[in-house]
Amino acid sequence: MHELSVAGAIVDTVVRAAEGRHVSAVRLRVGHLRQVVPDSLAFYLEIVSRETVCEGAAFEQVAVEAWLRCRGCEESWQVTEAAFRCPACAGSDVEVLSGEELEVESIEVEENAACTA
Amino acid sequence: MHRVKVRVVEDALDANTTIADANRADFDRANVAVVNLMSAPGAGKTTLLEAVLGPGMDGVRAGVLEGDVAGSLDADRLAHLHIPVVQLNTDGGFGGECHLDANMVRSALPALDLEALDLLIVENVGNLVCPAEFKIGEDARIMVASVAEGQDKPLKYPLMFRACELVVVNKIDLLEHVRFDLDKFRYYLDQVHPDVHVITTSAYTGEGVDELRDWLAAVPARERRTAGAAV
Numbered sequence: 001m002h003e004l005s006v007a008g009a010i011v012d013t014v015v016r017a018a019e020g021r022h023v024s025a026v027r028l029r030v031g032h033l034r035q036v037v038p039d040s041l042a043f044y045l046e047i048v049s050r051e052t053v054c055e056g057a058a059f060e061q062v063a064v065e066a067w068l069r070c071r072g073c074e075e076s077w078q079v080t081e082a083a084f085r086c087p088a089c090a091g092s093d094v095e096v097l098s099g100e101e102l103e104v105e106s107i108e109v110e111e112n113a114a115c116t117a
Numbered sequence: 118m119h120r121v122k123v124r125v126v127e128d129a130l131d132a133n134t135t136i137a138d139a140n141r142a143d144f145d146r147a148n149v150a151v152v153n154l155m156s157a158p159g160a161g162k163t164t165l166l167e168a169v170l171g172p173g174m175d176g177v178r179a180g181v182l183e184g185d186v187a188g189s190l191d192a193d194r195l196a197h198l199h200i201p202v203v204q205l206n207t208d209g210g211f212g213g214e215c216h217l218d219a220n221m222v223r224s225a226l227p228a229l230d231l232e233a234l235d236l237l238i239v240e241n242v243g244n245l246v247c248p249a250e251f252k253i254g255e256d257a258r259i260m261v262a263s264v265a266e267g268q269d270k271p272l273k274y275p276l277m278f279r280a281c282e283l284v285v286v287n288k289i290d291l292l293e294h295v296r297f298d299l300d301k302f303r304y305y306l307d308q309v310h311p312d313v314h315v316i317t318t319s320a321y322t323g324e325g326v327d328e329l330r331d332w333l334a335a336v337p338a339r340e341r342r343t344a345g346a347a348v
């Protein structure tokens with residue numbers, strides 16, 4: 001349900017980074033904890049990028065696994081379901097190592113050959 | 118024409134966070150603590166605010182920023198409380214945003230006399246995911262879930278139940294009418310957000326309302342302490 005606003009934030013970020021150049025491809029890193037439905041995000045990205053420099057760009061979504069670490073006993077584990085208590089010591093002081101990304105990693109832009117030395 | 122790859126490595130939510138930090142700086146300067154009140158539509162945020170703020174908060178000057186997709190119904194319901202209430206509509210663009218973002222809150226700040234407040238409560242627009250992602254510059258977040266929504270809500274929306282300091286379970290006057298096992302809810306919540314504080318309330322019977330008021334009234338002093346400690 002939040003993919004529309006996430007798509008908006010992504011396209012804004014891409015447009016800023018593109019500095020007026022046309023964008024042909026975008027590589028995204030999307031953390032598991034973001035609860036993004038890939039198809040839904042792809043759908044909204046296509047719509048939101050219309051009439052911007054990234055209209056028609058190929059958006060690639062790279063899924064990032066969620067890993068947590070217990071500060072109490074140093075155990076680390078991958079989260080697949082909603083379980084955030086330490087499986088080893090049942091501790092609650094847990095830090096997120098990865099899985100919260102919503103990152104524009106790179107973009108591919110079109111430049112005039114004349115501009116390059 | 119040729120293609121060039123450009124490394125960006127920027128979080129898409131960074132732009133919002135930057136504005137949220139600016140809001141936070143303004144709030145800190147005015148010494149006002151800000152609470153972001155979130156829930157699915159109809160969980161009872163406005164009704165709880167009426168019950169909590171009606172009798173007044175001892176020594177704490179509170180104000181409300183009402184987020185709403187359109188109209189001023191919620192703000193009108195709070196008008197009789199004689200505290201500052203500012204309405205913020207989220208329509209525009211795609212015909213109604215599903216959450217408040219930092220920029221919308223920023224645009225409402227000129228309408229608020231922050232110096233006259235100790236506590237600003239922001240009633241977010243009802244939605245169970247976006248408000249967790251778009252910070253507004255708040256000090257604390259409250260997630261309201263009502264017993265009419267089902268006991269497995271925390272498992273379905275971990276993002277929201279993790280991004281808060283307090284979970285309020287409202288409409289407990291309905292417990293005998295709905296299939297909602299409070300112990301199960303607490304168990305699921307503990308899976309998602311271990312040790313998070315929970316207050317059970319009924320805005321109708323008043324149960325738990327005093328406890329919620331006390332929790333809210335304690336936020337400004339707590340924030341002043343941590344701000345002082347940070348210096």
Ligand SMILES: Nc1nc2c(ncn2[C@@H]2O[C@H](COP(=O)(O)OP(=O)(O)O)[C@@H](O)[C@H]2O)c(=O)[nH]1
Binds near residue numbers: 320
């Ligand atoms: N039974 C019951 N109904 C409630 C309670 N709190 C709110 N409501 C009702 O739930 C509906 C939605 O409440 P409202 O405060 O507008 O929800 P909001 O969208 O979260 O602001 C209204 O009809 C309220 O009267 C409660 O504690 N018990």
Ligand SMILES: [Mg+2]
Binds near residue numbers: 162163164191240
């Ligand atoms: Mg309301």
Ligand SMILES: [Zn+2]
Binds near residue numbers: 070072073074087088
């Ligand atoms: Zn552990």
